Amino acid sequence: MNQAFTPTAVNCDISAENRQFYADVVAGLQAEPKHLNSKYFYDANGDKLFQELMNCPEYYPTNCELEIFSEKTAEICDALIADGDAFDLIELGAGDATKSSYLLKYLLDKKADFTYLPIDISDNVISYLNITLPVTLPGLKITGLNGEYFEMLKKAAAISPRRKVVLFLGSNIGNMPLDGAIEFCRELRNNLSEGDMVLIGMDL
Template identity: 55%
Template sequence: MATTSVMHTVLVPVKQDRREIFFQDVIRGLSAKSKYLDSKYFYDAEGDRLFQEIMRCHEYYPTNCEMEILQEQSAAISQTILAHTSRFDIVELGAGDATKSIHLLKELLNTGKDFTYYPVDISANVITQLEQSLPAQLPSLKVNGLNGEYFDMLKEANVLSAKNKVILCMGGNIGNFTPAEARKFCRQLRSCLQPGDLLMIGFDLKKHPQIILDAYNDSAGITRDFNLNLLKRINRELDGNFDITKFGHYPTYDPGTGACKSYLVSLEEQDVRIGEQTIHFDLHETIYMEISQKYDLEAAEQLATLSGFETVGNFFDQKKWFADSMWLCV
């Protein structure tokens, strides 16, 4: 019987440094002419919990679409991987709870290949949960959890293993960037990889605008609570005094550009204290929270080419609302 190797590599700054970086990022964003907050700070323990709830909302289709792909097509995805490399490790960026990737991991284990799964997540809470849950579900899986920023942890994975890397960037995470930022991200990702490495990347495809808008404005208000939770986190960790009842949640979708954006709107003129800093909000002034960019297949394949990859496979759900594209490093 194979043994399970579970290691936890934590490469994050000490707590005080993290708090100071968080504080500086918040003040920088809220002092800008057009206020914004960095979406990476959504994910404290409560943010993780709320995001899991969002993914279970009936309006939030991407989860079910991609789950269908992984449940129904993991054998085909596995065959595509094995057609390009025989010695590899899996690195998942933004692993979450791994409920989708576990289907592919199980399929790859069934091929008898010896590989290690490196889940990467900015949330230490997520990594801890994966270390507890995955060995129970897949006893033969070797796991090395990496807690930190994507590129730092990808470099760490390259130090730990000389095998080809199969990078999983699922969940439509590429949509968290504007198109220009996505090109920069993919090029930076390519710079961390070697020819022959693979990247499976999820794209939320363009569809009827109302379907998309409803996904980011669910009837239960969970997406609203997810956005407002960042203000609560600022209150708790940075000595802030946001009154969340004085902010509303406002999502938008532009079907022409494919940009779905979320804002918080100040419902009155107000001053908010964060530590020793005071931030003024005008009535109806907005805080830009995040983008979820939607793609068509042509734009996705163009992104691959511009970033140093070649598309070697596309896997769709039945409705063709979502695509997991397999890219080869060239």
């Protein structure tokens, strides 16, 4: 026996964060190709899964970059230090900073005047770096920035007027379609000043 349906009032007070999530998901599903903003993947569980992925034998970019950073540390750091002026070392998508730790240690040993500004979409990652790196690398000046790349680059510029050295590793640029990669590089350039530097890892 069919019963009449009576609508019930429901409190639909949706937070701004949930509204943004809804808008991003709908926009991604309506796009071609479909996509979902990666910032929604990276909580504590997502970070752990990504670290496990990077440790898989098939995921060769990590080992390739580790080889370069461990064997060419001095050459890379000497280029970053340049004339010896103070600078901010900014890493886009820092993760656990395994690769950049080689650079950080060398720069500290050389008594370079720098501050490390890791940027990551994962608040869990930034909290981890802010707590652990000053312990494992005594003397390191660090200010972790949690958020989108370009939004945080603007924040970094507001924090400090010093020269910027930006790291974008892991061949992440290779995950973008060609048009997106070109636009990313243009926008990155728009957020830098004369004398700033960028080190990008690319899978050829």
